[in-house]
Amino acid sequence: MSPNFQRDGYQIFRQVVPSNIIERLRTYLERSVASLTEATEATAIGLLPLKNRREPILWELAKAESVQNILKEILDAKSLCLSLAPTARFVPPGDRRPMVPAHQDSSYVTHLSNFVTVWVPLVEIDEKCGGVSVFKNSPAEVLPTRAVGNWHEALETNPSLKVDCAPMSPGDILIFNKFMIHQSMPNLSDRTRYSIDYRFFSSSIPSTRSYLSIDDWMIYDEICHPETKEMFLVEFEFDQYMNYIAGRPAEARPVKQ
Numbered sequence: 411m412s413p414n415f416q417r418d419g420y421q422i423f424r425q426v427v428p429s430n431i432i433e434r435l436r437t438y439l440e441r442s443v444a445s446l447t448e449a450t451e452a453t454a455i456g457l458l459p460l461k462n463r464r465e466p467i468l469w470e471l472a473k474a475e476s477v478q479n480i481l482k483e484i485l486d487a488k489s490l491c492l493s494l495a496p497t498a499r500f501v502p503p504g505d506r507r508p509m510v511p512a513h514q515d516s517s518y519v520t521h522l523s524n525f526v527t528v529w530v531p532l533v534e535i536d537e538k539c540g541g542v543s544v545f546k547n548s549p550a551e552v553l554p555t556r557a558v559g560n561w562h563e564a565l566e567t568n569p570s571l572k573v574d575c576a577p578m579s580p581g582d583i584l585i586f587n588k589f590m591i592h593q594s595m596p597n598l599s600d601r602t603r604y605s606i607d608y609r610f611f612s613s614s615i616p617s618t619r620s621y622l623s624i625d626d627w628m629i630y631d632e633i634c635h636p637e638t639k640e641m642f643l644v645e646f647e648f649d650q651y652m653n654y655i656a657g658r659p660a661e662a663r664p665v666k667q
C-alpha cells in the first residue's frame with residue numbers, strides 16, 4: 411500500500427478521505443476564519459487559534475477507515491494516537507507571511523520519538539494555489555536548527571531535490587516521515603488555501619504531551635501529582651479535558667500502566 415513512503419519517506423495517497431469529511435472540515439475552517447475578529451499573531455501566520463484547533467470536529471479525518479489502514483501499515487501500529495492539537499491553516503491569496511520555511515517536523519515535535527505528518531488539503535492544490543514541497547533524500551537525522559520568531563530558521567536545501575506536491579485534490583493526503591525536509595509553497599492564486607496537518611503515532615510510543623487515542627477516543631495526558639510531584643498518565647473525556655486546560659476542576663482518571 412505504501413511502497414513509495416517506505417522508499418522515499420513521503421507519499422501522496424489519492425482519494426482516501428470521504429468527501430463528506432472533507433466538506434465538514436472545510437466548512438469548519440471557513441467559518442472559523444470568517445469569525446476571526448482581531449488580527450492576532452496566529453492569524454498573521456495563517457494558523458487557526460488553539461481554541462478552534464482543539465475542537466473534536468478536526469478528529470473526523472481519523473475516523474476514516476481508509477486513512478487508519480494506511481497509517482497503521484506505515485507506522486506498523488496496532489492502534490493509533492493523534493498528537494493534539496492538529497494544525498489548521500489558511501493562506502489568503504498572495505499572502506506570503508504564512509509560508510513555513512524549510513524544516514523537519516522533528517525540530518518542532520520533540521515530545522515523540524516517532525510519528526508521521528499527514529497533510530490534508532481542503533481545496534484544489536495546483537502550481538498557483540501551492541501546498542507543500544518536500545526535499546528528496548532528506549537525511550535520517552534531526553538537523554540542528556534554532557527557533558527564530560514564529561518558525562525555526564530555514565534549513566539549507568538543494569533546489570534540484572525539491573518536489574512540489576501538486577496537484578492535489580480534496581480527498582488526497584500527503585504523508586511524510588519526521589525527518590522529511592519540507593516547506594510551504596506560495597499561494598499565488600485568487601483563492602484562500604485551507605489545509606490541516608496532523609501528527610499520528612503508534613500507541614506503543616510514549617508521549618509527554620496530550621494526545622487522542624483513536625481506539626477509545628479519550629484524551630490522555632501526563633500530569634504532575636500535587637503531593638509526590640511524580641508524573642502520571644490520566645485519561646479525560648473531551649469536556650473534562652477542556653476544563654483541565656482552562657484551569658477549572660476536571661475529572662481525570664489515572665491510567666494503570
Ligand SMILES: O=C(O)CCC(=O)C(=O)O
Pocket residue numbers: 499508509510515527529541542592593594595605607
Ligand atoms: O501547510 C503548510 O504550509 C506547511 C505545512 C507544514 O509545514 C507541516 O505540515 O509541517
